[in-house]
Amino acid sequence: MGEIVDLLDKLKRYFKFTPLELRGLSIAILVMAFIISFREWGSGSNFNFTIGLFNFFNAVLIVALSVLVHISIQRIWALATGYRLEWRMWGFGLVFGVIIAFLTNGLFWLILPGGIMVHHLAGHRLGWVRYGINYWALGLIALGGPLASISLAILFKAVSGVVFNALIQKVIIFNIAYAVFSLIPIPPLDGSRTLYGSRMLYAFSTAGIVAAAILINLNIGVWVAVVTSVFVGILLWLLYYMFFEHKAWSL
Numbered sequence: 645m646g647e648i649v650d651l652l653d654k655l656k657r658y659f660k661f662t663p664l665e666l667r668g669l670s671i672a673i674l675v676m677a678f679i680i681s682f683r684e685w686g687s688g689s690n691f692n693f694t695i696g697l698f699n700f701f702n703a704v705l706i707v708a709l710s711v712l713v714h715i716s717i718q719r720i721w722a723l724a725t726g727y728r729l730e731w732r733m734w735g736f737g738l739v740f741g742v743i744i745a746f747l748t749n750g751l752f753w754l755i756l757p758g759g760i761m762v763h764h765l766a767g768h769r770l771g772w773v774r775y776g777i778n779y780w781a782l783g784l785i786a787l788g789g790p791l792a793s794i795s796l797a798i799l800f801k802a803v804s805g806v807v808f809n810a811l812i813q814k815v816i817i818f819n820i821a822y823a824v825f826s827l828i829p830i831p832p833l834d835g836s837r838t839l840y841g842s843r844m845l846y847a848f849s850t851a852g853i854v855a856a857a858i859l860i861n862l863n864i865g866v867w868v869a870v871v872t873s874v875f876v877g878i879l880l881w882l883l884y885y886m887f888f889e890h891k892a893w894s895l
Contacts, residue, residue, distance in 0.1 A: 651720075651723060651724050654723040654724075654765075655720065655723060658723055658728045658765070659719060659720075659723065661731075662730070665730065665731050665732075668731065668732065668733030668758065669711065669715075669731065669733070671733060671738070672711065672733050672738060672757040672758060673704060673707045673708050673711060674704065675738045675741065675742060675757075676703075676707045676711075676738070676741070676755060676757060677700055677703035677704040677706070677707045678700065678703075678742070678745075679741050679742060679745045679750070679753055679754070679755070680703050680706070680707070680753055680814070680818055681696070681699045681700045681702070681703035682745045682746075682749070682750030683749065683750035683751070684696060684699035684700075684703075685699070685700075702811060702814075703814075706811070706814055706815050706818055707818065709796075709815070710793060710796060710815070710818055710819050710822055711757065711822075713792050713793070713796050714789045714790075714792050714793050714822065714826075715729075715731050715760075715789065716792075717788045717789060717791070717792035718760055718785055718786065718788045718789045718792075718834075720788075721784070721785050721788045722760075722762055722785045723765075725781055725784075725785070726764070726765050727762040727763060727764060727765060727777070727781070727785065728762065728763045728765055729760055729761070729762055729763075729785065730760065730761045730762070730763060731758060731759075731760055731761075732758050732759060732760070732761060732832060733757065733758040734756060734757060734758040734759060734832055734833075737754075737756025737757065737758065737833075738756065738757060740754060740756065741753070741754040741755065741756055753817075753818070753821050754825065755818070755821045755822050755825045755826075756825060756828075756833065758832060759786075759831065759832025759833050759834060759836070759837070760785070760786060760789075760832070760834070760837065761832075762777060762781075762782055762785060764777050779837075779840050779841045779842075780841050780842060781841070782837050782840075782841055783837055783838040783839070783840065783841015783842050783845055783846070784838075784841065784845075785837070786834040786835075786836075786837030786838050786841070787834065787837075787838045787841075787845065787849050789826055789834045790822075790823040790824075790826045790827050790834055790835075790849070790853055791823075791849070791853070793819045793820075793822045793823035793826065794819065794820065794823040794853050794856050794857065796815070796819045797815070797816045797819035797820050797823065797856075797857075797860060798856065798860060798866060798869075798870060800812050800815045800816045800819070801816050801860045801866050801869075802866045804816065805866070816860070820857045820860070820861070823853055823857065824853065824854060824857050827846075827849070827850050827853060827854075829846070835850070843884075843889060844881065844884070844885065844889060847880065847881050847884040847885075847889075848877045848878070848880075848881035849877070851876055851877040851879075851880035851881060851884075852873050852874055852876060852877025852878075853873075853877075855872065855873035855876035855877060856869060856870065856873035859872055859873055
């Protein structure tokens with residue numbers, strides 16, 4: 645009970661976004677909304693500003709929901725382990741995403757909005773085995789984002805089985821793309837933090853999330869896709885360990 649009260653207190657003190665974060669999030673959301681609505685500014689090949697603006701507004705709602713869920717899970721987990729999380733926009737990633745949208749006429753979404761930094765809350769880390777910031781903790785915090793995104797995609801996939809809607813399908817596709825691209829192991833993306841935190845964790849999580857991204861787009865049950873993706877993650881994790889990890893440690 646005390647841990648819950650402590651977490652609630654930390655959420656009250658540290659969860660809110662700074663002005664710099666809000667500015668970066670606003671820019672990133674608008675840019676990503678432009679990318680995913682690139683082909684929807686009209687009917688067919690005819691440009692229509694009214695239709696485009698409506699679709700852009702829907703895209704903003706989708707991206708805002710997805711980004712806030714992604715970052716909020718990371719933020720909550722960071723506070724639970726005694727860290728304060730800061731999100732930073734990645735300007736080069738957003739620009740590259742826009743360039744790819746123009747080059748592919750919006751057929752390919754490259755979602756690279758930014759990454760995280762953590763700050764040590766010394767008073768809240770007392771009693772932990774590894775006092776201070778460490779790569780393992782940072783890797784777990786970063787992984788919370790892709791897991792949140794793929795979970796949101798799975799949730800909306802389950803909803804789409806009852807109520808089929810084009811907007812729901814777009815939420816699913818965007819969150820799949822967001823989860824998968826976040827796992828690319830280049831700074832400042834979440835994948836780089838997870839990889840440096842633990843190669844084994846990265847192997848399992850990446851295999852499982854990519855498998856889930858593929859399977860939930862197939863005409864199979866949602867829970868079948870989830871369970872299968874977990875088994876795929878475990879299998880590829882074991883193969884990675886047998887053919888690389890244990891050999892790397894023996895060098």
